Amino acid sequence: MDTVSGRDAMADSVTVLRTQSGRRGLAIARRRILCEGAMNQVSHFPRYDTRTVHRLDGLWEATFVGADVDPGEVRPGDIRWDDLMTVPGVFDSCPNHVRKRGCFALRHFVDTVDSAARGRLRFGGLGLWGRVFVDGECLGTCQTPYAPWSVAVPPGRRRQRELVILIDNRFDRDRVPLFDPFFDFYGYGGIYRSVAWHELPACALDRVTVTPLDLAGNVRIDIRLDGNAPAKLDATLAFDGGDPAAFNGLELNSGLATLTTRVPSPRLWEPANPRLHTLRVGIDGDSITERFGLRTVTAERGKILLNGKPVKLLGYNRHEAHPQFGPALPPQQLLHDLQLLRRLGCNFVRGSHYPQDQRFLDLCDELGFLVFEEALGWGTPAVHLADPRFNELQEAQTRAMVRASANHPSVILWGFLNECESHKPESDAAVARLAGAIREEDPSRLVTFATNHPFEERNYDKVDVVSVNQYPGWYPEDRHKERPLDEIEPLIDRVIAHLKAEGQAAKPFIISEMGAGAIYGWRDELEAHWSEQYQAAYLGILARRVVADERIAGVAIWQFCDGRTYAHGHALGRPRAFNNKGSFDEYRRPKMAADTVRRIFTGEA
Ligand code: ADA
Numbered sequence: 001m002d003t004v005s006g007r008d009a010m011a012d013s014v015t016v017l018r019t020q021s022g023r024r025g026l027a028i029a030r031r032r033i034l035c036e037g038a039m040n041q042v043s044h045f046p047r048y049d050t051r052t053v054h055r056l057d058g059l060w061e062a063t064f065v066g067a068d069v070d071p072g073e074v075r076p077g078d079i080r081w082d083d084l085m086t087v088p089g090v091f092d093s094c095p096n097h098v099r100k101r102g103c104f105a106l107r108h109f110v111d112t113v114d115s116a117a118r119g120r121l122r123f124g125g126l127g128l129w130g131r132v133f134v135d136g137e138c139l140g141t142c143q144t145p146y147a148p149w150s151v152a153v154p155p156g157r158r159r160q161r162e163l164v165i166l167i168d169n170r171f172d173r174d175r176v177p178l179f180d181p182f183f184d185f186y187g188y189g190g191i192y193r194s195v196a197w198h199e200l201p202a203c204a205l206d207r208v209t210v211t212p213l214d215l216a217g218n219v220r221i222d223i224r225l226d227g228n229a230p231a232k233l234d235a236t237l238a239f240d241g242g243d244p245a246a247f248n249g250l251e252l253n254s255g256l257a258t259l260t261t262r263v264p265s266p267r268l269w270e271p272a273n274p275r276l277h278t279l280r281v282g283i284d285g286d287s288i289t290e291r292f293g294l295r296t297v298t299a300e301r302g303k304i305l306l307n308g309k310p311v312k313l314l315g316y317n318r319h320e321a322h323p324q325f326g327p328a329l330p331p332q333q334l335l336h337d338l339q340l341l342r343r344l345g346c347n348f349v350r351g352s353h354y355p356q357d358q359r360f361l362d363l364c365d366e367l368g369f370l371v372f373e374e375a376l377g378w379g380t381p382a383v384h385l386a387d388p389r390f391n392e393l394q395e396a397q398t399r400a401m402v403r404a405s406a407n408h409p410s411v412i413l414w415g416f417l418n419e420c421e422s423h424k425p426e427s428d429a430a431v432a433r434l435a436g437a438i439r440e441e442d443p444s445r446l447v448t449f450a451t452n453h454p455f456e457e458r459n460y461d462k463v464d465v466v467s468v469n470q471y472p473g474w475y476p477e478d479r480h481k482e483r484p485l486d487e488i489e490p491l492i493d494r495v496i497a498h499l500k501a502e503g504q505a506a507k508p509f510i511i512s513e514m515g516a517g518a519i520y521g522w523r524d525e526l527e528a529h530w531s532e533q534y535q536a537a538y539l540g541i542l543a544r545r546v547v548a549d550e551r552i553a554g555v556a557i558w559q560f561c562d563g564r565t566y567a568h569g570h571a572l573g574r575p576r577a578f579n580n581k582g583s584f585d586e587y588r589r590p591k592m593a594a595d596t597v598r599r600i601f602t603g604e605a
Pocket of ligand 1: 184352418419452469513558579581
């Protein structure tokens with residue numbers, strides 16, 4: 001499992017096996033052999049061809065530590081290892097631990113090439129809470145579920161390093177201020193995405209961000225260092241595998257060097273023709289290859305413009321969800337989901353409601369999807385919006401999301417705080433802080449957030465795009481109305497009229513959520529709520545209106561597929577304890593609505 005890039009990977013994996021069998025007995029050696037080739041590894045950009053990177057996805061030792069323990073008191077030396085777990089993976093969907101809430105531990109040994117090298121452990125995302133120990137020493141605690149996160153590892157005394165990760169999935173406002181039990185999606189415990197251990201030189205490259213400045217190939221390049229920065233930086237830049245050009249004596253400001261240049265032979269990235277470029281940056285002792293696309297995204301007179309041309313966003317909200325894998329989806333599923341969306345004529349995905357898997361965004365780049373990526377949030381009440389610790393972690397996860405995804409041309413909208421109490425004064429500072437942090441990190445994309453208070457919203461002035469979540473005809477305004485579907489269009493009309501009255505008519509307006517539930521296979525002559533017919537009729541009205549209405553810049557239908565949610569009393573409004581508003585069920589079997597939407601989005605109807 002320990003893949004080593006930038007070295008002779010095959011020779012190194014043989015060393016791994018020899019070390020294990022010699023030191024820790026045959027059973028473990030067999031276990032290692034199992035680990036070596038069996039797991040799905042799809043590395044994503046950026047890539048590193050000089051440093052040693054141990055990709056740690058695969059089988060780890062594991063154990064459920066307890067439902068009552070304080071994870072802050074757990075020490076690696078006291079743990080008895082009696083189980084196995086895959087990384088990525090969530091323990092509470094595994095047969096041995098299904099439904100459990102508590103503390104779970106995972107262990108893996110990493111055979112470093114240079115024990116004297118400092119390291120960095122990079123996590124694509126975990127939840128709900130995680131703590132990392134290397135050789136028994138606590139190195140950091142992650143309180144930002146789903147967000148990319150990393151921790152520095154000091155050099156060790158021995159080549160083999162013991163890595164122990166504690167995961168806790170209990171709802172706890174102190175430990176996990178960003179995830180609450182009222183969220184309408186299941187809060188799983190585990191390592192949701194890939195983990196890698198990087199061996200680093202004293203001065204290493206952290207990330208290189210390429211920001212398109214125009215359509216002629218001019219770009220701004222930000223080179224961010226990790227470690228001891230020199231006074232000035234000498235770097236080489238090679239686009240698309242071409243010859244490296246030297247850029248010497250670059251000024252550094254807090255480990256960041258910025259320059260502008262022009263991409264040779266620039267090609268635009270467009271949904272119908274998603275052409276990508278690569279940039280390899282080399283410095284003394286390290287290198288990184290980033291992939292990016294040349295495109296601009298702007299807002300003008302109520303429209304979203306991609307490369308200067310209006311684009312209508314037609315798509316769905318998508319949770320990273322599967323009944324067995326939870327949010328730790330295998331790459332087959334990521335591609336499968338996008339292929340289903342494409343068949344429906346979609347060009348747009350809202351990654352509800354958290355930072356996305358980098359492998360998923362790589363696929364969106366390749367397939368030409370447009371993405372609304374948002375930081376973790378769901379129905380945040382005003383009291384949390386006023387809490388300084390909450391806001392600090394919100395900002396941290398939002399910045400981490402933007403930095404991780406900055407090179408994906410697919411991402412055009414940044415968001416946060418889905419359906420917070422943005423009609424209350426406590427929201428003003430919280431929204432301003434997050435919108436400001438995003439613009440500071442990346443002024444090249446549009447900022448939005450999904451409000452479910454369109455008529456009392458206080459924060460329209462802080463966004464570039466107005467995103468509204470509403471469920472007319474599902475959660476009824478009038479329970480006695482004979483034909484609830486008749487609520488849909490009047491509500492849309494009212495929102496549009498209200499935005500005009502508020503002086504927001506020039507901003508693009510998207511319907512970031514609207515939809516209705518249906519139980520897969522429930523076809524009924526009454527065609528009432530929960531029947532496939534009702535949902536199909538509902539989405540038919542919505543999709544037709546969006547396609548036809550110039551004032552609507554796009555839609556993200558709620559939702560792509562059914563997903564597990566509350567396992568408590570809230571499930572009374574969620575049959576099967578699933579949110580059933582998917583156009584596909586949780587196994588991606590289409591309901592009637594999928595075909596209705598397909599016919600409208602593809603123009604067949
Ligand atoms: C909200 C929320 C979604 C989902 C939806 C629903 O708008 O943003 O996550 O819970 O309601 O199904 O009611």
